[in-house]
Amino acid sequence: MSSLLVINADGPETRVALVEDGLLGELYIERKRERGIAGNIYKGRVERVLPGMQAAFVNIGAEKSAYLHVSDVRGTPDDLKRLFSGDAGKSADDEDDEEADRKRAHGGARIEDLLKEGQEIVVQVTKEPISTKGARTTRYVSLPGRHLVFMPTVDHIGISRRIASDKERRRLRDIVESMRPPGSGFIVRTVAENVSEKELKSDMEFLIKLWNEIVKRSESGRCPALIYNDLDLLLRTVRDMFTPDVEKLIIDSRPEYDRVKKFINALMPDFTGHIELYDGADPIFDGYGIEIEIDRALERKVWLKSGGYLIVDEMEALTAVDVNTGRFVGKSSLEDTITKTNLEACREVAEQLRIRSIGGMIVVDFIDMDRPNNREKVTRAFNDHLRRDRSKATVTRISELGLIEMTRKRTRESLLHSLTEPCTYCEGKGYTKSRQTVAYELLREIRRQGDLIESDTIVIEAHPLIAEVLSGTDRGFIEDLEKRLQKRLVVKARSSFHMEDFEIHSPGEKAIEKSEVASGGARERDEPKKRRRRKRALGSPADVEAMLAEEEMSAVSPDGLAHEEAAQAAARGANGVVPAEPVVEPVAEPVVPVVKTDE
Numbered sequence: 001m002s003s004l005l006v007i008n009a010d011g012p013e014t015r016v017a018l019v020e021d022g023l024l025g026e027l028y029i030e031r032k033r034e035r036g037i038a039g040n041i042y043k044g045r046v047e048r049v050l051p052g053m054q055a056a057f058v059n060i061g062a063e064k065s066a067y068l069h070v071s072d073v074r075g076t077p078d079d080l081k082r083l084f085s086g087d088a089g090k091s092a093d094d095e096d097d098e099e100a101d102r103k104r105a106h107g108g109a110r111i112e113d114l115l116k117e118g119q120e121i122v123v124q125v126t127k128e129p130i131s132t133k134g135a136r137t138t139r140y141v142s143l144p145g146r147h148l149v150f151m152p153t154v155d156h157i158g159i160s161r162r163i164a165s166d167k168e169r170r171r172l173r174d175i176v177e178s179m180r181p182p183g184s185g186f187i188v189r190t191v192a193e194n195v196s197e198k199e200l201k202s203d204m205e206f207l208i209k210l211w212n213e214i215v216k217r218s219e220s221g222r223c224p225a226l227i228y229n230d231l232d233l234l235l236r237t238v239r240d241m242f243t244p245d246v247e248k249l250i251i252d253s254r255p256e257y258d259r260v261k262k263f264i265n266a267l268m269p270d271f272t273g274h275i276e277l278y279d280g281a282d283p284i285f286d287g288y289g290i291e292i293e294i295d296r297a298l299e300r301k302v303w304l305k306s307g308g309y310l311i312v313d314e315m316e317a318l319t320a321v322d323v324n325t326g327r328f329v330g331k332s333s334l335e336d337t338i339t340k341t342n343l344e345a346c347r348e349v350a351e352q353l354r355i356r357s358i359g360g361m362i363v364v365d366f367i368d369m370d371r372p373n374n375r376e377k378v379t380r381a382f383n384d385h386l387r388r389d390r391s392k393a394t395v396t397r398i399s400e401l402g403l404i405e406m407t408r409k410r411t412r413e414s415l416l417h418s419l420t421e422p423c424t425y426c427e428g429k430g431y432t433k434s435r436q437t438v439a440y441e442l443l444r445e446i447r448r449q450g451d452l453i454e455s456d457t458i459v460i461e462a463h464p465l466i467a468e469v470l471s472g473t474d475r476g477f478i479e480d481l482e483k484r485l486q487k488r489l490v491v492k493a494r495s496s497f498h499m500e501d502f503e504i505h506s507p508g509e510k511a512i513e514k515s516e517v518a519s520g521g522a523r524e525r526d527e528p529k530k531r532r533r534r535k536r537a538l539g540s541p542a543d544v545e546a547m548l549a550e551e552e553m554s555a556v557s558p559d560g561l562a563h564e565e566a567a568q569a570a571a572r573g574a575n576g577v578v579p580a581e582p583v584v585e586p587v588a589e590p591v592v593p594v595v596k597t598d599e
C-alpha cells in the first residue's frame, strides 16, 4: 500500500489528508484560531494555596489562574500508575476532575507543605480552560515523541499494553533502560513495536534535548511565561503519521515546509528525502482530488460505482448506513447483483466511517441476501476493509435481515460536526412544512380570525411560494372565504418571510415584527409573536379542505365551484364591491426593508 500525506497549510486552517492508493483515507483539520493550550508548558507563579481544597492557583499568564491539585504536585504510587495506564500517558484525568480528586489520596502530602505563595514552578496544562474554570495543570510534565512519551519528573518505565509479545516488551524495556537519565520515565507507545533500536534511541535523544531546552528556558526570563508550545496539527501529523508506509509528504506552504523540514531533521532524519513543496497551479487539495472527497463525506447520499448508493445518517445515539441498489436489477441475477452491490458497499462504508471519523454505535443495513454463504462473504469483506482503520472497530455477525451492528472507537469529533452547523432555515430539523400545509394553515387561521379584523380588506403576507399556492390551486377556497367573511383578501408575497410564517392583518395595521425584521436582518423566529399567527398542530391537508368546504358545497365539485365562484366574484368586482382575484403583488428581489414595500 502506498500512501501520501497531503497537507494544505496556506490558509487560516491546516488540513491534513492521508491518501492511500489514491483514495482519501483520513482527514484532520485544525483552525489556527481555535488552537487550545493543553499540552503547553508554563513557568508560573503560585498565587494562592488553598489547604481546604488541597489545591493551588497558579498564574500562568492566562486570563484565569490555573488550577493545580496536590496529586498533580506529588502523587501516590497509585496516581502514578494511573498516569501511565494510557498509551499516550498524557494525563490521568479523563474522569470528572473533582470526583477524581476526591478519590485520590495524596500520600499524606499536603499542598501547604509543598508550595508557597509567590513560588515559581513549571506546570503543564492537562485540560483546556472553560468559561468559568481556569486551565487544569500538573507538575508531571509529559512530552510525547514518535514512539515514546517522556516523563522527565517520574522514575518509571511503562510499555503499552497493546504490545502483547513478552519478548518484544523485554527488548523495548532494555533499550529504554539503557539510555534513560536516572530518575526520569518513559512510556513506550504501541507504534514502537518492532521499531529498531536506533530509531527508538533517536526518539529518546530528541525528547531529552527538548526537555533540557525547556529547563533552560524556565531558568531564565520572566514569569509567568510560556516555555513550551505543544505541537500543532502539522507537526503532530509528522510525528505520528509519517511512517515508512508514507511515500511522500507534500505541503503547499513554503514557511510550513521549512518548519516541517527542521522538525524532521531533528527528530527523524531518515525521512528528510520524503518531503516535497507543492508547486502545482491548482489548490493542493484540488490537485489530489481530495476536495471532492471531502464534499462527498459531508453528503447524506454516497454513490457507488455500480449505481447503488449509501445513505449515511449520523444521529445522536447511533449512525445508520443504508445500502441501496440504485437501478432496477434483472430477476434472474438478483441475488448476484445484490451481493455485488453489498461487496462494493463494504469498502465504501469502511472508508466513509474513517473519513467522516464517525465513532460510537453504527448499524449498517446491507441489502437482504437469501443465501447464507453470500451473507458470510459480505461480513468477511467488511471486516477486511475495516482492518486498515486506525480506530478500533468491533463488528457483530450479519443478521438474517442483512444488518451489521458495530462500534467504532471515538477519537475526535466527527467531520460533520466539525465542519457544519444546523441549518438556520429549518432549524436543524432537515425539512420545513410543505407549502400546501402552510397555505391551508393560513386559510384556517383566516377562517378563525377573519371576523375579528374590522376593515373590509384582510392583508395576508406570506412567502412567495405560499402566495403562489394561495393564488393558484386553492383559489376556490379563498373565494369561498371572501364570501363567507364578506371581506376582500389581499395576498402580498414577501420573499424575506420564512416559508412557515405568515401574517394576517387589516391594511392600516403595521405588523410589529416587520420593523424588527427590517432592522435586525435575520428573522427572529422564536420571540413572542403578537401579530404573526402561526399554528403548530395541524390536520392533514384533506382535513383542512373538508373543513373549508363544509357541507353546503358538498354537492358541487371543487373544480366547478371554483369556476362558478370566480365568475360570481368577478361580477361583484365589476360592481366595485369585491375584486375577484386575490391580489398577488410581484416581489422585488431582494426585499430588504419590508416596511417600505407597504402601502
Ligand SMILES: [Zn+2]
Pocket (backbone or CB within 6 Å): 423, 424, 425, 426, 427, 428, 429, 430, 431
Ligand atoms: Zn434546513
